Amino acid sequence: MGNQIQNTPQVRLIGTLYVFVIILAGFSQGYVREGIFVEGDVFNTSENILENEGLFRLGLMTDLLAFLLDAIISVLLYLLFKPYGKTLALISSSLRLLAHPAIGTLNLLNHYLALHVLKSETLSLSFNQDQIASLSHLFMDVHSYGYLIAGAFFGIHCLLLGVQLFQSGVFPKFLGMLMFFAGLGYLVETFGDFTFPGNEVLFSWIVGISAALGEVTLAFYFLIKGSKIKSVTA
Template structure:
């Protein structure tokens, strides 16, 4: 059975990577869809402020989900390196570097997500005018967090390009997965660039990302957890 520098079988390493990959997806969905989507109204700062004040524990839980996601992303960066280093060491190092940079940007950006918690302390003693301004400030802080997230996405898109090539060349994974991850990088890059350069395309880029990046990553994660690596037929001597 083939092993690696971690002295794990390739299948065990792949499934361990899949576990942390699942934590990334779970943490991201919990914090993004089930917390921020519930509490934040992009069109109404007052409603957003009221929701956060009334559901502070839920907002903190969302922060925890993002923290778990970032920590798991660091693990996945390292595990993918060991999983793919035998395919091409240089590309594996580059892929790990770009994903670790993404994790660093995400980790640093978490302070922008937590800052509203600090800002709302004592909100019950504020005047109406103060609450109005506070709502605007909180909304601005959350927008800064969103754009920080998008900046990290550029590094992740490059990681997807590199990962796509490595997976395509690897004998351990089906070539379609490598193609899907490479295309996912295009989806992420389009979404990030549209948000910064052509905001009118944000809705279109979100749909493109859904049908490229999201499906690709879910498929890849499922493959890692269920299959691990592709079974190789033994050659008959």
């Protein structure tokens, strides 16, 4: 039997979930942590965490929810692109699962511990407040490094997703190109921050612009055009 054309309503679902992930993760990383964490300032960071405890906890929960949704997106993307190359689709989706649902979720422990040590009565018996504030700041630092490590996995996923979009013949090729460059942006930030310290702001701008162009465009294209897209299956 030849190839058969069928509707793919899961494309719109992927787009919907992806928009939620962007909003939730953007809130936790771009608003909560960026607003609370002060690079190199132990005491202001600890004060910000304690004074905004509710917001800090909310940032953890929105991140966790985003990662749970990302696990669903990973499976849906595999099912969507499986007809165009099972192995490539499996590798790509596996890397996405490892990036945020796995590494990113475990990394949230560092986010939580930054608050936990500041409120721990047990630690207050053994360490002074300056030492506890430094420990909290360290956990925030470790969280940022964990985010970078997850970004390496996610960057390769975006590269492969760009290839799948480009080769499928179903989606506009510019989507594949944008996602490919988004993947490069994530890899530049991860390997750049670890290899060339002192240029974090530059690398952050690179990934911010490339990811916004790639992921936001893809999410809204799937959301808006999803019900009209046709998929080829054997």
